[in-house]
Every structure is written in C-alpha cells, then in structure tokens.
Amino acid sequence: MTQATDHSAPSGQVIDMTKRLPPESLANLKKAARAEALSSSAGVADARTGTVRLSAEVDGQDVVIEQLDDERRRGLRALVPASLTNPDVWAHRGEVLAHAAGFHVAHSPVYVWRIVKLSSIGVWAELGAAWGYLLATEYGADIDEAKREAKKKKGFADNSDVAQLRGERRQVARARRRENLTVLSATGFTSYIAAVVGIAEVWGVAMAFPALIPVIGVMYACGARELRRRGNDFVVFEPAALEEDAPLTDAQINQALRIAVPSFKEDDEIQLVGLIQRADINASQCVFKLPAHVTVSKLIEQREGIAGALQVDENWLDIQQDGHPTRCSFWIATSDPFETVRRSPLLGQSTPLDLWNDGAPIAYNKRGETRRLTIRDIMLLIGGATRTGKGMALRNLICALALDPRINVRIVDGKPTGEHLVYAPIAATMFGRDRNRLDFLLDAYEAEIERREDLLASLGESKMTAKLLKKLSIEILIIDELATYTRKSVPGAAARLSRLEFLSSVGAGLGVLLVVATQHPEVEVIPAGLRGNMTGRWAQRTADADGTNAILGKGATGRGMRAHDIPRDKRGLGWLDMDGIAEELARSFLIDEEDAGEASEIIAVGWELRRAAGRLPGQWDDPIEAYLVQMTGLSSAAGGPGGRGKPGRPGQAAADATVLDVLLGAFEEGADRVPLADVRAAFAAWSADQWAQKDDEDDATYEGRFGKDLGARLDEQLDGTGVELEPKRWRVGEGQVRVRGYLLKHVEAAHEAARKIHK
Numbered sequence: 001m002t003q004a005t006d007h008s009a010p011s012g013q014v015i016d017m018t019k020r021l022p023p024e025s026l027a028n029l030k031k032a033a034r035a036e037a038l039s040s041s042a043g044v045a046d047a048r049t050g051t052v053r054l055s056a057e058v059d060g061q062d063v064v065i066e067q068l069d070d071e072r073r074r075g076l077r078a079l080v081p082a083s084l085t086n087p088d089v090w091a092h093r094g095e096v097l098a099h100a101a102g103f104h105v106a107h108s109p110v111y112v113w114r115i116v117k118l119s120s121i122g123v124w125a126e127l128g129a130a131w132g133y134l135l136a137t138e139y140g141a142d143i144d145e146a147k148r149e150a151k152k153k154k155g156f157a158d159n160s161d162v163a164q165l166r167g168e169r170r171q172v173a174r175a176r177r178r179e180n181l182t183v184l185s186a187t188g189f190t191s192y193i194a195a196v197v198g199i200a201e202v203w204g205v206a207m208a209f210p211a212l213i214p215v216i217g218v219m220y221a222c223g224a225r226e227l228r229r230r231g232n233d234f235v236v237f238e239p240a241a242l243e244e245d246a247p248l249t250d251a252q253i254n255q256a257l258r259i260a261v262p263s264f265k266e267d268d269e270i271q272l273v274g275l276i277q278r279a280d281i282n283a284s285q286c287v288f289k290l291p292a293h294v295t296v297s298k299l300i301e302q303r304e305g306i307a308g309a310l311q312v313d314e315n316w317l318d319i320q321q322d323g324h325p326t327r328c329s330f331w332i333a334t335s336d337p338f339e340t341v342r343r344s345p346l347l348g349q350s351t352p353l354d355l356w357n358d359g360a361p362i363a364y365n366k367r368g369e370t371r372r373l374t375i376r377d378i379m380l381l382i383g384g385a386t387r388t389g390k391g392m393a394l395r396n397l398i399c400a401l402a403l404d405p406r407i408n409v410r411i412v413d414g415k416p417t418g419e420h421l422v423y424a425p426i427a428a429t430m431f432g433r434d435r436n437r438l439d440f441l442l443d444a445y446e447a448e449i450e451r452r453e454d455l456l457a458s459l460g461e462s463k464m465t466a467k468l469l470k471k472l473s474i475e476i477l478i479i480d481e482l483a484t485y486t487r488k489s490v491p492g493a494a495a496r497l498s499r500l501e502f503l504s505s506v507g508a509g510l511g512v513l514l515v516v517a518t519q520h521p522e523v524e525v526i527p528a529g530l531r532g533n534m535t536g537r538w539a540q541r542t543a544d545a546d547g548t549n550a551i552l553g554k555g556a557t558g559r560g561m562r563a564h565d566i567p568r569d570k571r572g573l574g575w576l577d578m579d580g581i582a583e584e585l586a587r588s589f590l591i592d593e594e595d596a597g598e599a600s601e602i603i604a605v606g607w608e609l610r611r612a613a614g615r616l617p618g619q620w621d622d623p624i625e626a627y628l629v630q631m632t633g634l635s636s637a638a639g640g641p642g643g644r645g646k647p648g649r650p651g652q653a654a655a656d657a658t659v660l661d662v663l664l665g666a667f668e669e670g671a672d673r674v675p676l677a678d679v680r681a682a683f684a685a686w687s688a689d690q691w692a693q694k695d696d697e698d699d700a701t702y703e704g705r706f707g708k709d710l711g712a713r714l715d716e717q718l719d720g721t722g723v724e725l726e727p728k729r730w731r732v733g734e735g736q737v738r739v740r741g742y743l744l745k746h747v748e749a750a751h752e753a754a755r756k757i758h759k
C-alpha cells in the first residue's frame with residue numbers, strides 16, 4: 001500500500017482533476033496511462049494500476065491509493081524464465097508451429113510416396129532374406145565353387161562334393177522349414193493378412209488402413225536399414241525451417257552462417273540466449289552467442305551474404321554486437337521494414353520537450369527504434385537528390401525545435417518555394433534567398449560567439465552545459481539549399497563557406513549549432529572542411545556514389561552505405577551517420593502538412609509554449625535580429641512582417657511596405673546618406689525574387705536593371721506629388737572615391753509627399 005499523501009484538507013474530499021484538464025491534455029494523459037499499463041510486465045491495464053479508496057472507506061486517512069503488491073501479484077511468474085512469459089516469444093513460437101504444420105501438410109503426398117517406396121524396399125529385402133533362409137541359398141556359392149574345383153583339378157567332372165553339398169542343403173532347408181518360429185511366423189502372417197482382408201470386407205478399406213500401420217512401420221524400418229546398409233542417403237521429412245518464408249529458427253541461422261561466413265565451419269553452431277521472439281508484425285529477433293573464433297564484426301562484414309542465404313533483402317536484416325564481440329543481436333524482417341510510413345511522435349505533444357537531454361525524434365530505423373538528435377553539440381548535414389525528403393527531415397527537426405522554447409531557431413531558405421513559411425511564427429529569424437543578409441547574419445553569429453565566450457569565461461565554464469540553459473539559449477541556424485549561397489559562381493561564396501566552417505568548428509561548445517541541407521552534394525558546395533565538422537550526416541537518395549561520398553565522407557559507399565541505391569519510392573529514407581550510433585538506414589517520420597496541416601498544428605503548440613515562456617520572436621531582446629535591423633533597417637523576426645519570409649521595416653507588414661519605406665529603412669541610424677550598394681542590399685533583403693542579383697547576372701547588368709526598376713517604381717509612387725527623387729554623387733575617403741546614392745533629406749521629403757497624396 002502506498003503512503004497517504006500529507007495535505008492540509010480537513011476532510012477526504014474528492015477532486016476530479018480530469019474535469020479541469022483541457023480535452024486534448026486529458027486524451028494525452030489517457031494515452032500515456034494506457035501505454036504505461038501496456039508496458040507493464042503483464043501488459044494489461046490492471047497490472048500496475050491500483051485501487052483508489054476514499055476517506056469514507058478508510059479510517060483516519062483522506063485518500064488511499066492501494067497498489068497491487070508486485071511480488072505477490074507475480075507469485076510463481078517470478079520463477080518462470082522471462083522468455084517463457086514473453087508474449088512476443090509465444091507469438092513467434094505460434095508462427096513457427098503454424099508454418100511447420102502448413103508446410104508438412106502441403107508436403108504430405110511426397111512423404112506418403114517416400115514411405116511407400118521405403119516400405120517396398122523393406123518388404124523386398126525381408127522377403128529375399130526369408131527366401132534365402134528357408135531354401136538355404138547360402139549353399140549356392142559353395143556348390144558353385146565345388147563345381148569349379150572339380151573341373152580344374154581332375155580335368156573331368158567329379159561331382160561327388162557337389163552332390164554332398166546339395167544333399168546337405170536340402171537337409172538344412174527342410175529342418176529350417178520345420179522350425180517352430182518359421183511355422184509360427186507363416187501362420188501369424190497369413191492370419192494377419194486374413195484379418196486385414198476380413199476388416200476390409202466388413203468395415204471397408206478405410207478401416208483396414210490402421211491395421212496395416214504396424215506392418216508399414218516395420219517395413220519402413222527394414223527399408224531404412226537396407227538403404228543404410230547400402231550406404232545410400234535418404235530423407236523422408238524435410239525441415240520446414242529451411243523453407244524460404246519460414247519464421248526464423250536457429251537451424252536457419254546456422255545454415256546461413258555456414259554458407260556466408262567463411263570462419264563459421266560446418267560443425268560450428270550458435271547458442272541462443274533466450275528464445276527467438278517476434279519483434280514487429282513482420283520481424284523476428286534473437287540474441288545468440290557465436291563460437292569463440294567468430295566475432296559479430298565478421299557477420300556484419302558478410303551481411304549481404306547472410307541476407308542472401310536467408311533469402312531476404314540485405315536491408316531487411318540487422319546485425320549488431322550485443323555486449324561482447326561474440327554476442328550478437330540479430331533481427332530479420334520478412335518484408336521491407338521501411339514499407340510502412342510512420343507518423344511523428346510529435347503529433348499530439350502538448351508539453352515542452354527537453355531536446356538537450358532527450359533529443360528531437362527525427363527518424364526510425366529498420367527495427368522501428370526512434371532516432372533522436374540531441375540538440376547539444378550536433379551539426380547536421382542533410383543531402384540528397386531533389387524530392388527525396390530533405391524538407392521532411394527538416395520538418396521533423398524544426399517541429400521538435402519549436403517545442404523547446406530554450407532554442408532560438410533561425411531559418412535561411414535558399415529555395416523559392418516558401419515551404420518553410422509554416423515555421424515563421426516561432427522563427428527568431430527567417431528569410432529566403434538573400435546572400436547579403438546571410439552575410440550579415442554570419443557577422444551577428446560571430447559576435448554572438450564572442451559574447452558567449454566572454455560570458456562562459458566570466459562564469460568559469462569552458463563550454464555550454466545544461467545548467468547554463470537558463471541563462472543562455474541554444475542558437476540553431478538552419479540553411480536549406482546551401483548551394484544558393486556557397487556554389488562557386490555565387491559572389492562571396494568562398495568567404496561565406498569559410499565562415500560557415502568556422503561556425504561549425506567552434507559553435508558546438510557554445511550552443512551555436514548549424515544544420516544545412518542541399519540537393520547538390522558536391523565538394524564545391526560542401527567542401528571536406530565543412531563536412532568534416534558536421535557530426536551528423538544524413539544521406540537520402542543521391543544521384544551517384546560521388547554524391548553519397550560527398551555527404552557521408554570518403555569510403556562511405558565502400559562501407560556499404562550506398563545512398564544512391566535507395567529505392568525512389570522510399571522518400572525520406574537515408575543513411576544516417578551520427579556520432580554515438582552505428583551508421584544505419586533511417587526514414588524520417590511523416591508530418592503531413594500538405595494534406596493534413598500537421599506541421600501547422602505542432603507549430604501552433606510550439607507558439608503557445610513559447611508565448612507562455614516569453615520566448616516568441618519580439619518577446620525577448622534578440623541581439624542577432626537587432627544587428628540585422630541595424631544593418632539593413634529591416635526585420636526578419638518571425639519571417640518578417642506578415643511572416644512571408646521577406647524582411648520588412650520593424651513593426652510594419654511587409655505586404656504594405658512601399659519602395660520609399662524600404663529606401664528609408666536602408667539608411668543607417670544617424671546617417672544622412674546611403675550608398676546605392678546598401679540600397680540594393682536592403683531591397684534584396686526585402687524581396688529577393690525581384691531585387692536580388694540573379695545567379696547568371698554580372699554586376700554591371702544587375703546594377704543597371706536595379707537602377708532602372710527602382711527609378712520606375714519611385715516615379716510611380718511619386719506620381720502626382722510634383723517631387724522627383726534621383727540618386728546623387730559624392731566623394732568619400734582619402735582617395736575621394738565617387739559614390740552614388742540617396743540623401744536622407746530628399747528621401748524623407750519624397751516619403752512625406754507620397755504619404756500625403758496616398759493618405
């Protein structure tokens with residue numbers, strides 16, 4: 001019995017807490033309780049739950065929760081080995097039995113034929129032996145020999161010896177036929193035949209069959225003995241376990257290892273630890289010990305051969321060391337373990353996650369185990385061809401990040417699709433396709449790294465720890481389609497790459513993390529230096545082996561990680577290579593935003609959790625966004641005004657901004673003029689599609705196009721005001737370099753004139 005809880009309530013009043021919970025929390029609680037009960041050793045709902053007794057039922061105590069005594073409840077069960085009470089073991093045994101029964105029934109005509117054949121051999125051999133005994137045929141050889149001797153020695157036939165032997169044979173044969181045993185056997189045999197015929201006549205042939213079973217059994221044994229005497233192998237019943245679709249047995253494993261692993265010799269055998277059990281609807285698993293001279297690593301090397309011997313795809317097999325080098329955890333599926341799409345465990349989550357300790361659930365491996373990315377020191381690289389599931393991988397990650405308010409998420413999209421806009425409400429920073437702004441963001445990150453170094457030094461810490469999370473958030477920068485910013489032809493790519501490399505090398509210890517995704521896994525886009533710092537790598541289907549190696553590192557394909565062989569229809573499946581776990585195939589969970597709005601749901605929960613914690617964009621002083629606003633006049637917090645991934649003037653909806661607003665925002669604080677280069681940067685940050693330099697555009701063409709478009713848009717906005725706004729020239733620095741740009745007083749005048757007319 002558990003102890004009554006001390007509290008101050010004067011009487012045993014029952015409060016129904018469930019009535020106070022919101023419906024989805026109640027549903028989650030029920031789900032958790034069910035899961036907890038099901039995971040109990042008995043696996044039934046009442047195995048761990050107890051009885052609640054109210055004060056009316058007990059003296060002197062308010063509420064008593066009586067829990068079943070574990071020891072008493074288990075009773076004898078504690079003495080029985082766990083493998084015998086494990087329902088998965090029984091399920092597997094049931095499958096083996098059912099399969100064996102089906103197999104042998106299907107093979108019964110073959111068995112009947114073999115038994116009849118063997119019995120016929122037995123009958124024939126025994127009749128021959130009886131015949132020889134009764135006629136004393138063993139004299140035949142002696143008589144022949146006597147005949148040959150007589151001819152050879154005297155030159156003419158003297159058959160006296162022969163006659164003597166023949167006489168002797170007749171005498172012996174007659175004596176044998178009169179022996180009691182012979183008479184009895186003959187009488188018994190004829191009576192037995194007469195009885196069988198009688199039964200067949202009276203009750204039918206079917207009833208006579210059981211009466212024939214003993215004689216068939218004897219004849220079968222005689223036939224088997226005869227074949228053994230002749231040295232012939234014979235098999236009547238075939239082992240059901242070795243059939244292609246048979247459930248896993250130790251016989252199968254032994255046979256497969258003998259075929260595929262050279263060091264596993266003919267007389268070697270595995271030793272099962274516990275029993276084979278069902279692991280999933282389509283899989284079995286077991287643990288076994290290997291002979292001392294065969295290690296698990298040898299089995300892993302020969303994975304492909306073992307799979308072939310067991311007649312399954314290599315990816316349906318999982319072999320892991322379990323403790324010492326000769327103890328193996330073996331898992332095999334009878335169909336593709338990644339066939340079924342699994343939904344994210346984040347769906348229905350309503351409480352904050354602790355990604356520092358528990359990690360973000362991003363994928364499942366073939367055994368169905370959840371793979372978690374601990375947001376502590378991870379730098380993740382996701383690569384793969386187009387439409388292979390990189391976006392889904394990021395969705396799993398970002399949705400989990402949204403649910404931990406201690407993490408600042410910054411998303412820089414290199415693609416025009418806007419697929420990440422759904423995350424804007426929780427994103428501390430979010431913008432797309434603006435490399436100038438990314439450069440500013442990297443400036444801010446470098447400053448943040450310095451700030452953190454100073455802070456840690458002042459606190460006497462050398463790196464980020466869980467305890468520091470209260471003072472310092474985790475910063476995570478996610479760049480989708482890295483190539484937009486780092487391809488060689490992109491202006492500033494080399495400098496940007498080296499800054500990203502720096503960030504990935506020093507950030508981890510300071511809680512500044514980097515995640516990049518690309519569909520161009522080429523050395524030019526992800527050089528070895530950057531890739532080497534990425535402690536997590538996830539290669540989804542790539543175009544070729546070079547692409548795989550560019551993501552996973554040199555020699556990855558040689559080690560069996562052939563991401564280019566992943567089937568096209570298995571989107572989201574990839575080779576995951578993370579520090580701390582063996583490289584393995586893993587498929588991202590499905591979060592269906594397109595048809596079911598699931599990402600929006602999770603982000604809404606994250607938004608609420610962050611709002612309550614005061615960690616929504618705008619609710620806290622963000623030095624990084626402040627720097628971006630200072631440099632560009634535009635904010636990209638929560639995806640900028642309106643959450644459209646386009647930076648805008650702080651406090652203004654991006655959709656409503658005018659070219660004059662953006663131009664005004666391009667002036668640095670206190671500056672009376674702005675050079676055209678900064679104006680172009682501000683416009684590109686506002687709307688990259690329209691104002692940023694295109695990849696195939698040289699500087700002169702871009703500046704020409706920009707000037708023309710800006711002039712036209714300003715004229716349009718100033719139409720009817722009588723005001724004209726043109727760039728001016730001035731000289732700067734010692735060299736008196738000529739610069740073109742706008743003067744603040746002109747822009748302000750134009751802004752005011754336009755405001756009046758459009759009011």
Ligand SMILES: Nc1ncnc2c1ncn2[C@@H]1O[C@H](COP(=O)(O)OP(=O)(O)OP(=O)(O)O)[C@@H](O)[C@H]1O
Nearest residue numbers: 341386387388389390391392571572587588589590
């Ligand atoms: N784990 C998964 N389970 C089921 N479907 C998935 C999974 N991962 C991706 N998909 C589906 O595959 C398709 C492509 O996914 P996604 O958009 O993530 O690919 P991508 O590599 O980001 O594409 P792009 O190259 O266009 O950016 C989508 O329809 C998505 O729903």
